[in-house]
Amino acid sequence: MRGETPGRVLSDTATTPPVPIPTPPARGHTLVIPKEPYEHLDDMPAEIASDVFGVVHELTPVIENAVDADATTVGMNNGEAAGQEVPHAHAHIIPRFDGDGGGPIHAVSPNRPELSEEELNEIEAAINNA
Numbered sequence: 782m783r784g785e786t787p788g789r790v791l792s793d794t795a796t797t798p799p800v801p802i803p804t805p806p807a808r809g810h811t812l813v814i815p816k817e818p819y820e821h822l823d824d825m826p827a828e829i830a831s832d833v834f835g836v837v838h839e840l841t842p843v844i845e846n847a848v849d850a851d852a853t854t855v856g857m858n859n860g861e862a863a864g865q866e867v868p869h870a871h872a873h874i875i876p877r878f879d880g881d882g883g884g885p886i887h888a889v890s891p892n893r894p895e896l897s898e899e900e901l902n903e904i905e906a907a908i909n910n911a
Contacts, residue, residue, distance in 0.1 A: 795884065796815055796816055796817070796828075796829050796832045798832075805881075806875070807875050807876050807877065807878075808848050808876060809844050809845075809847060809848035809850065809874075809876040810874070810875050810876065811844055811873070811874045812871045812873060812874075812895075813833050813836045813837050813840070813871060813872040813873075813874065814828050814833075814869065814871040815832070815833055815869075815870065815871070816866075819870045820868045820870060821847070821859055821860060821868070821870055822857060822859045822870050823859075824870065824879065825870060826882070832882065833871075833872055835870065837855055837872050837874060840874060841853050841855060841874055843895070844874055844876055845876060845898065848876050850876035850877055850878060851877060851878050852876075852877040852878075853875060853876055853877055853884060854872060854873075854875045854877055854883070854885075855872065855873065855874055856872070856873050856875070856886060857870065857871070857872045857873065858873075863889075864889075879910045886897045
């Protein structure tokens with residue numbers, strides 16, 4: 782991120798420094814950001830994406846223990862329609878606490894579509910044939 786975002790680097794890999802955000806919505810909320818700028822997840826080479834999620838996997842229990850969290854939400858806003866605010870892909874590790882008022886990740890889409898069996902089959906085929 783070229784030093785533009787204030788934060789503290791927790792650990793540093795060759796491709797991915799995890800950074801606690803300066804004004805977190807939750808105590809211990811951490812971003813895992815590839816050093817090279819990629820706007821979306823699918824812009825990242827597979828090895829960089831693997832590094833990002835490897836760091837997420839490694840740090841999630843460490844962060845939970847550090848802030849005595851009851852759980853964690855892990856996610857990525859991949860594109861503007863998903864809530865991505867900066868054009869640099871990154872993953873969030875968000876510690877969660879009983880009674881914190883946050884909802885499940887499913888809450889991002891409260892209007893669930895009613896899909897027919899045919900539509901589900903079309904989606905399945907499109908994914909499997911990609």
